[in-house]
Amino acid sequence: MTTLTGTGTLLRFALRRDRVTTPVWIAVNALMVLSMPNTLQSLYGTEAERADLVRQLETNASFRALIGPIHDTSLGGLTAWRVGVYAGLLAAVTGLLVVVRHTRDEEAGRAELLASGAVGRRASLTAALLAAGVANGVLALLITAGLANQGAAGALALGVGVGAVGMVFATMAAIVAQLTESARLARGLTSAVLGAAFVLRAAGDSAKSDGSSVWTWLSPLGWLENLRPFAAERWWVLLLFTAAVSAQAAVAYVLAGRRDLGMSFFPARPGPAAGRLGSAAALAWRLQRGGVLGWSLGFFLAGVVYGGLTEGAADLVGDNENAREIFERMGGRGGLTDAFLASMVGMLGLVAALYVVASVLRLHGEETSGRAEPLLAGPVGRLRWAAGHLTIAFGGSALIMLLAAAGFAVGYGRQAGPILAACLVQLPAVWVIGGLAVVLYGLAPRLAPAAWGVAVAVLLIGWVGPALNAPQLVLDLSPFGHLPKLPGGEMAWTPVLTLLALAAVLTASGLAGLRRRDVT
């Protein structure tokens, strides 16, 4: 077929471009799934403990909403329960990113160059879908092979199910990418659908404890649960995935056949003919306000959800010695409620580190894209230019932690003061990560993206470290490890002030470097 000419070349090209990012997504996802049996083994080692857990969870609707219903008490069954939905989420994100990257490239003019070569009209879409297929296939294979010792059928069901969720959202992204004008919008809209799928499943699972709610059945993430890996697999559910993937792919192909390159079905709206932006700071706010708004909303909602879970969590964990130990290691001492609150707030603090890195690296993005050059060639000092973005990075992280505290106040309704303090005490550590990003950007701009690595490492240390019994030396590497465990623990000013000073020094040295170096 001539419309597919060049697909092979494009596919190789796509896989080569993705040779770092996609394997990282897959590896993180597979690690999360494959480490789970060990973690569960250490927490709920005996059949009796697991049965106990299930009995309590069955009555807790909030937990079912967050994680899903339990269908089996084996280690495999609990693994599928604990990580299934999240592995599906990650696979979906991987798939949608791959497809959007390789179909909406025309923004950068690269697709035009490719399309003018001997490349069929449908080749680019086919190559993108195949690239997503390769990624999800590898993931499915890894999960199947890695969990096979828990039961081959269950491992296969979980692996294929997770990969299938990835492909549902990959093909959905293919449709959305044809309808929208920019890659960013395509990613945003597909993510919104993914979010909706999660919410539908959560609503369904909180209503019914066996996943039979119609809401659950409306969500591809719900299908993954209802495939029931390790719990008398219902293989026919895979037909739903197959139907969805083929239908969506067919629609995407029809759209791709009708669409002109660079055109979209929802063209961008015109903007104002005159502008009111008058300073570098105003421009920075304009560029980042959407992000700040999204993160604020997310943190507020997370606060509400975790706040709502707090009451039940204490009951749940109360009976399990090992789980309590973990919570105490992750979070605080004393009352289990405090421990739960402390570990949830701590988790949000870790996620806020991602916000601060994204926001600081806006400077790097502005510089490498060439948009900073004409600004800095105007009467805008480098420090003033950077200050605009850094105010949003550092101030914004304070804002989102405040909103998380407000969310807890809404969802939990008690201890508003101590929770607020717990949220604010995260900031020195968040700012240290932000300061590191500024240093990298100011002194070694080519290494600036490594700030993401730092944030992810800190996230892993804080998230997985305590559960894996990591040595104190490793835990101490993260600035979050030195924070007082609030609420419940003692407030300790020394580490807080030390971290604040460290953040200030890092930021100042980064800015000094920026002032001295070449801007390219």
Place this chain on the structure above:
Amino acid sequence: MTKAITVAGLHKSFGRTHALDGLDLTVEAGEVHGFLGPNGAGKSTTIRVLLGLLRADSGAAQILGRDPWTDAVEVHRRIAYVPGDVTLWRNLSGGEVIDLYGRLRGGLDARRRTDLIDRFELDPTKKGRTYSKGNRQKVALVAAFASDVDLLILDEPTSGLDPLMEEVFQRCVEEERDRGRTVLLSSHILSEVEELCDRVSIIRGGRTVESGSLADLRHLTRTSVTAELAGPPNGLAHLPGVHDLDVQGHRVRLQVDSDHLTAVLRSLSETGVRSLTSTPPTLEELFLRHYQDETEQVAAR
């Protein structure tokens, strides 16, 4: 006349590449100065040093009487810059960007802004991501020409413009000169430079190889002469400074170094001239001569 830009012995390397290797450049206040050179010759690097974006390794640079690195912000209030490849914020409209740059410099002339948008046929309501290459250039050009500055630094500003817009651009530069502003115009379009520039500097390999008015530069090079003579030419081949002599019966074509032109004309008129055309070298020929030297050097290596 005061100097708007003085650069002497400028050096700048990036790792092992020597982008600038002792570059000199002088731009008088009030002139339109052409800045020519092949790709990679160091034009943009020089401009970035002048804008205080890059720090020179050694050498002196002054712009509007100040140091481009230490007094960057002060200097930039009196400068407008148009890069060769304008990138815009995807979700900001062209009008917003024009006004942002204007406000940063302390305000735009609103009437001139409207007039320029009209002349360049720019739609200011479109978002950054939807502009074509040429239209992105127009956004930056309108912002630069509408602002009240002393010096315009234009780095291949017309890339992507169609010939009609190229014409509008040239009118705008002339208007700037008439108002007494200084323009540094880096360009590859030689007709544009020939039309607009009072003086030019040609650089190659990070060094200045020619600098002066077009008349000066022409003086240094060859004039082509074509003549129809009354009889066979006599002794032309032995005259100093004659190149590429081509004789076909009574027709003669030759190139002559400009300072030997008189002797050639004398020899021709001795034979008797029926018709004569003499063309001064175009900028293109000047330019190619410098480029070709380089290609020969490369070939010799």
